[in-house]
Amino acid sequence: MKKTDALMKVTSLLVFIALAAYLTVYIVHRASNPVRTALTVTASMSESAPMSGLVIRNELLINSREQYIEVTAEDGSKVAGGQEVAVAYSSEEALERASRLHLLSREIEDVASGESNTVQAAGNREETVFSALTGLSSCLRGGDLSEVDARAGVLSGLIFPSDAGTDTSEEYLAQLQEEYDELKRTSAGDTTPITVSQSGTFSSVVDGYEGVDPAYAQDLTPSALRELIAAERVVDNSSLGKLITSYDWYYVGIIPQEYGRTMLPGQDVELSFGRYYSGTLDAEVDYVGRAEGSEQIVIFRIEKGMADMLAVRAVNAELIYEEYTGLRVPLKGLYRYYAGYLSDADGAALEEGQTVTLDLNGVSREAFVSEIGSASRYGDLPLGVESGSEEDDRPKRRLVVFCWPWTAEDEAPDTSAGGGTVTVGSHGYAAANYYEYDPENPDAQDRLCVFTMTGLQAERKLVSMVYAGEEYCLLSSEGTDALREGNEVILRARDLYNGRVFS
Numbered sequence: 310m311k312k313t314d315a316l317m318k319v320t321s322l323l324v325f326i327a328l329a330a331y332l333t334v335y336i337v338h339r340a341s342n343p344v345r346t347a348l349t350v351t352a353s354m355s356e357s358a359p360m361s362g363l364v365i366r367n368e369l370l371i372n373s374r375e376q377y378i379e380v381t382a383e384d385g386s387k388v389a390g391g392q393e394v395a396v397a398y399s400s401e402e403a404l405e406r407a408s409r410l411h412l413l414s415r416e417i418e419d420v421a422s423g424e425s426n427t428v429q430a431a432g433n434r435e436e437t438v439f440s441a442l443t444g445l446s447s448c449l450r451g452g453d454l455s456e457v458d459a460r461a462g463v464l465s466g467l468i469f470p471s472d473a474g475t476d477t478s479e480e481y482l483a484q485l486q487e488e489y490d491e492l493k494r495t496s497a498g499d500t501t502p503i504t505v506s507q508s509g510t511f512s513s514v515v516d517g518y519e520g521v522d523p524a525y526a527q528d529l530t531p532s533a534l535r536e537l538i539a540a541e542r543v544v545d546n547s548s549l550g551k552l553i554t555s556y557d558w559y560y561v562g563i564i565p566q567e568y569g570r571t572m573l574p575g576q577d578v579e580l581s582f583g584r585y586y587s588g589t590l591d592a593e594v595d596y597v598g599r600a601e602g603s604e605q606i607v608i609f610r611i612e613k614g615m616a617d618m619l620a621v622r623a624v625n626a627e628l629i630y631e632e633y634t635g636l637r638v639p640l641k642g643l644y645r646y647y648a649g650y651l652s653d654a655d656g657a658a659l660e661e662g663q664t665v666t667l668d669l670n671g672v673s674r675e676a677f678v679s680e681i682g683s684a685s686r687y688g689d690l691p692l693g694v695e696s697g698s699e700e701d702d703r704p705k706r707r708l709v710v711f712c713w714p715w716t717a718e719d720e721a722p723d724t725s726a727g728g729g730t731v732t733v734g735s736h737g738y739a740a741a742n743y744y745e746y747d748p749e750n751p752d753a754q755d756r757l758c759v760f761t762m763t764g765l766q767a768e769r770k771l772v773s774m775v776y777a778g779e780e781y782c783l784l785s786s787e788g789t790d791a792l793r794e795g796n797e798v799i800l801r802a803r804d805l806y807n808g809r810v811f812s
Contacts (some may be wrong), residue, residue, distance in 0.1 A: 344811055345801040346762050351794050352637035354776050354783060357581070357627040360607075362562030363538060364621050365526055367555040368519040372547045373397060373503055377404045380549055382511040385616040388552070394511055395503040395549050403499035406492055413489040420482045503549070510553040512619050517542025519551055523608055526561040527596050531604040534563060538623045558618065559595065560609045562626060569605040572597050579629040580609060585621050589629060590614050635775035635783030638759060642798040643715040643782060646679065646758045646769075647722045648708055651731065653684040655738035656707025659731075662804035666732040667711050669722045674713045679769060680807045682708035710769075710807070712758065717777060721756045759784070760805060762797040769807040770796075 375397035382394035398404040505511075521537070529537070560580065572578075576594040590611050598606030647669065651659075659665070659678050667676040686696070686703040694700045711731070713719075731738040757774060760767045770792045775783040786792035799805065 343801060343803075344762075344799065346797045346799055347639050347642065349636045349638055349792060349794055349796045349798055351634070352783060353632060353634045354778065355629050355632040357629045358564055358568040360562035360564050360626045360628055361535075361538075361623075362560055362626065363518065363521065363526075363534065363623055364558065364560055364618055365518065365521050365523065366553045366558045366615075367522050369507075369509070369552045369554055370515065370519055370545065370548045371395075371503070371505060371550045371552060372545065373549055374547055375501070375503075377401060378503070378549055379404070379407065380513055382513075382550070384511065384513055385619055386511050388505055388508060388511050390507045391504050393502040393504050394552075397501045397503055399499050399501075406499060410489065410492050413485055413492070417482065417485050417489060420485065505552050507552070507554060509555075510615065510619075511550060512553060513550040514620050515544050515548045515551055516622055517544050518622055523559050523561075523595065523610075526559070526606070526608055527598065529561065529598070529606055530601045531563045531606060532601060534561065534606060553615070556615075557610050557612055558615050560592070560611065560626060562607055562609065562628075563604050564607050564628060566600050566603050566605050568628065568630065569597060569607050570600070572607060578609065579632070580611070581627040581629055582618070582621070582624060583627075585624060586614050586617050633776035633783050635785050636772075636792055636794060637781055638784055638798050639800055640715065640777070640780060640782055642759050642800045643772075643784075644712040644758050644760070645715050645719055645721070646710055646712045646756055647676075648680075648710045649731075650687075650706045651709050651738055653705035653707055655731075656681055656684070656709050658738070659709060659733070661806040662809065663733065665711065667713070668730040668732065672722070674719075676711040676713040678709060678806060679712040680708075680710040712769075715757065757784075759792060760799040760802075760807070761792065762799055762811070765811045767799060767802070767805060767807060767809040767811070 371394060373395070377398035377400065378395050379398070380395045382388055382392075388394055396407075398407060526534075572594050574594050574596060578592050578594060579589040580592045581589045590613060592609040592611045594607060595610040596606075596608040598608075647667070659681060661678050661681055663678045665676055665678060667674050684705040684707055686701060686705050690696060690701065690703070709731075757772050758769050759772055760769055762768075768790075770786060770790060771788070772784040772786045772792055775785050784792060792798075802809075802811070
């Protein structure tokens with residue numbers, strides 16, 4: 310028994326020592342040859358220019374000198390020429406009669422549908438009062454003033470109930486209808502409709518900018534627009550609202566001249582108004598003003614979103630002049646590559662992962678060998694000689710791919726001279742000709758690539774640049790072996806080359 314225990318302890322100790330040795334070697338290996346990766350994700354980036362400015366429209370004020378007025382049109386509603394937008398009352402008593410008529414009309418509807426609050430059981434009164442309060446609060450928050458009087462009257466009837474609560478619904482309904490009919494006859498001459506002369510969109514918000522239309526804005530300079538926005542506005546007390554006579558609206562913005570000078574009338578752009586409108590709005594450049602210092606005025610015409618922007622005037626916006634979508638990859642994982650034919654002997658003398666100096670048309674780069682192809686013969690066969698036979702003495706060559714880290718200043722290699730030099734130490738290898746990829750392949754034009762961790766093996770994938778930022782870029786890729794979302798891009802690894810196996 311004791312021998313068995315001792316054997317188990319010795320075996321356990323040996324296993325522990327072996328595991329500790331393996332982990333030590335693994336950690337040392339990883340520390341001496343660290344591999345860093347990043348997952349690719351689909352992302353979008355946009356380049357924009359900030360603007361400050363004013364929302365303007367073609368607007369007509371709706372004025373009335375009457376003392377007692379009730380606006381009947383809803384904000385943002387479309388009205389036709391000759392349509393009523395408000396009602397003028399002849400006296401304060403007439404206004405009170407109208408308020409009572411609204412209350413009676415709502416109560417009649419509730420009683421007829423069996424939902425009258427005044428005939429509710431006493432046990433449900435607390436719940437009913439809470440419901441009425443919630444409804445009134447909702448109207449006030451939403452700006453639906455036409456419903457406030459009616460809902461306030463219902464709430465008043467709940468808090469201060471009348472004797473009608475002891476009647477049946479039929480009796481109470483008859484009383485309400487009788488009172489309503491009598492008030493209707495009495496108030497027959499109390500009101501005068503206020504109509505509009507043409508069609509448009511109604512708004513009850515009057516802010517003093519109604520005279521600033523696109524024609525007026527064309528004469529503004531950036532400094533004049535700022536003064537206009539900062540100036541105190543005078544609002545006519547007789548104005549009960551305004552009519553927007555066009556279906557389009559405009560934004561006159563102050564934009565940096567570097568962006569404004571490239572714009573032309575009729576050009577399509579996108580504008581973002583931040584929290585005032587969800588998403589972006591398609592706009593058309595309507596007018597480009599003259600420059601003042603480093604700024605200038607641009608007027609944009611917009612077809613959609615008027616209802617959301619009715620109450621907005623002075624507001625900042627962003628001109629989105631370019632938007633990009635692609636696979637997001639850190640710039641540290643991006644490489645430029647080039648493939649060239651070397652002689653069989655020179656290609657065989659190189660090693661994958663080896664650092665070399667690559668000279669192409671007088672431009673030198675520190676690169677590493679990414680791939681070395683197998684030897685193949687090239688040139689025209691002598692007459693009667695078969696390929697691969699003993700008489701086939703054409704020279705052999707190898708296709709070698711070189712890679713180096715991408716930088717913004719580095720351009721795609723110039724191949725017009727059709728040759729270059731690969732230098733290792735003091736020895737130079739001549740590259741007599743360079744292999745050209747299919748010019749119809751879009752991922753071959755930029756000569757860009759990344760290395761992905763496929764399993765435990767490095768795999769080179771061709772990519773095209775979509776957008777380059779300071780630390781990240783957006784890439785596109787095509788083909789069966791293209792870069793995909795979720796691929797693990799290698800950012801740092803020693804002796805990196807295509808096909809390398811990482812333990």
